[in-house]
Amino acid sequence: MRSPCLLLDIDGVLIPFPDADGSTPATHARHDVVPTGRSADNPVTVWLDPAHGRLLMDVIRTGLVTPVWCTSWRQDATTLIGPLLGLPPLPYVDLPRPQIATSHPNGYLWKRDHVDAWLADAPAVWIDDDFTGLDHAWAAERTAEGTATLLVQPDPPHMVSGGRG
């Protein structure tokens, strides 16, 4: 059987959103990175848990899934974020850059139409913190049609507190 794609979001999944008081969990290490197109004197601060890198490596080593970044970090996921977690260069979905004011311009996650086309008929496990009910319905329909599709939606506050949410 063809191994499912493991689609990985970053913001809200691997990188926590700071609490209201600006604090981040002690499990996460601070890094300053310079995304593509940004000047070196204007880095972005991110927090990452090294344990997530080890966890993902354990998953990758099983060979049961094909990991792929699916994030607005795009190529920077491969070149900047992955290496900070000790991950090899993973492929990424080259998402477009729509001018949108919400993650759900049509009621569902903006990435989904692109992911749907990108996956074609591949089974998938997709981890993202920003799905709506319409995304879950899409996954259920895809599964019912014979293409196994599992959405995993961490709750960012819980994900960052324990990293196992």
Ligand SMILES: [Mg+2]
């Ligand atoms: Mg996210």
